[in-house]
Amino acid sequence: MKITGLETFCLDYRMPYPLTYARGEYRSREAVLVKVHTDDPDIFGWGEAAMWGGPWATTATVLEKQIQPLIVGQDPRRLEYLWEKVYQETYYHGRKGILLSCLSGVDIALWDILGKIAGQPVWRLLGGFARPLRAYASSGYYRRGYSTNDLANDVAAARAAGYLGYKMKVGNIATAVHARVLDETPLRVSLGEDFARVRAAREALGGDLDLMCDATTSLDARTAMTYADEFERIGVRWFEEPTQPENIAGCADLARRTRVPIAGFETETSKFNFAALIDAGAIQMVQPDLIQVGGITEARKIAAYAQMRHLGFSSKNYSTAVSLAACLNLLYALPNGDYFECDMDPSPWREQILKAPLFDLDAGMAQPFDRPGLGLEIDEAVLATWRVTP
Structure with missing residues (x-):
């Protein structure tokens, strides 16, 4: 089995009232979901990458342009290898922040795929x-x-x-x-x-x-x-x-x-x-x-x-x-x-x-x-x- 690509789903919801906390106030909720596809059309995985307050475009670009080329063609069951591959190949401007958030979304999706292959909950x-x-x-x-x-x-x-x-x-x-x-x-x-x-x-x-x-x-x-x-x-x-x-x-x-x-x-x-x-x-x-x-x-x-x-x-x-x-x-x-x-x-x-x-x-x-x-x-x-x- 091979990974064939990923999709990003950028979401926006305007709440009925704003919420305030010590770091500010927000009126909308935002999210970026990740869907990782395999060469089996019935096997795919869902993940989510944190993008708290940042523009959707930055998270989507990192996922689609930087991480996707590193995982396409790889076996989705090699979760530890793929995590290290992405982490190490982006090390000099990654390690924390947006890169690790994006890797989170892909990793969660790969666990979803592994569970579906095994027929078991994660x-x-x-x-x-x-x-x-x-x-x-x-x-x-x-x-x-x-x-x-x-x-x-x-x-x-x-x-x-x-x-x-x-x-x-x-x-x-x-x-x-x-x-x-x-x-x-x-x-x-x-x-x-x-x-x-x-x-x-x-x-x-x-x-x-x-x-x-x-x-x-x-x-x-x-x-x-x-x-x-x-x-x-x-x-x-x-x-x-x-x-x-x-x-x-x-x-x-x-x-x-x-x-x-x-x-x-x-x-x-x-x-x-x-x-x-x-x-x-x-x-x-x-x-x-x-x-x-x-x-x-x-x-x-x-x-x-x-x-x-x-x-x-x-x-x-x-x-x-x-x-x-x-x-x-x-x-x-x-x-x-x-x-x-x-x-x-x-x-x-x-x-x-x-x-x-x-x-x-x-x-x-x-x-x-x-x-x-x-x-x-x-x-x-x-x-x-x-x-x-x-």
Whole structure:
């Protein structure tokens, strides 16, 4: 079997309302899907490449002009070889950023192909630990006309829907590390106002479920410590991306001084950078983004290293059904897989583009499935509704 080419699907969806966090405000959701074809017309794979905020054209060009020539004619079952081939042949201007995000999309698609060839779900090929995953709702942005009571009501609704936890945004304060550059970010709050939001969410969720807080790499270590002190009193399950990932020493110092586990970093890439964070003691919940970190092939190595250090592993899941499926399959396979993120914000790409539901949620637990590959059945006619030309 040989790879014959790939397609890119650039998607755009304008949300009914803007979402604000410490790094800015966005009104649209964007994504780039990758479809890898083989010389068997019935065997193809879906992947997704992160392109957060960048133009579609740059991601599509890297995929079509740089990576595609490196993989066409190759056996799609040689996943480790193809990952290294692309990584090493683009080494001098790759290693991180857009190149690794694009490689993520291709890698995920190749795992989808391998599962279809084997007639097995990817999670089983990855080791098949097969434990149902705890699911938490993820939202809690800053919004215009959205009060603390509104946030509490949404948290209560997530509890009523059966989710076992809730994650919200924090850190949109005037002293955010990037505030002097991103000075037009709206809805800045004081520390006291931010803490009031977290306390309201904690009360609405109840003491028996988990509350997580995400600062999206927005704080210096000292300010993050102020947050962590309050989070200990409130009862927060983990503090996500409190600092920038480059600030390993600051994040490690924070982790040593708080009992709240530090989660991260979805904005970091490669096993080497995650090993540095883990070795420094900077993170206790290891949490990459599969469509940015290097795909399933790279993420499973990070997960294995996390297990060696007795750390939990989760994954960012905040895009389309393709990244959702990749996250599920990897987490199902892991003995240290912990929590599955369920994006609650407006998007048609979690369910509407699928011909059948991807997973069942039973008492807050996402149950493993037996469909081959990633388990996706994408309706391309429906997908075309949001497809744009880069």
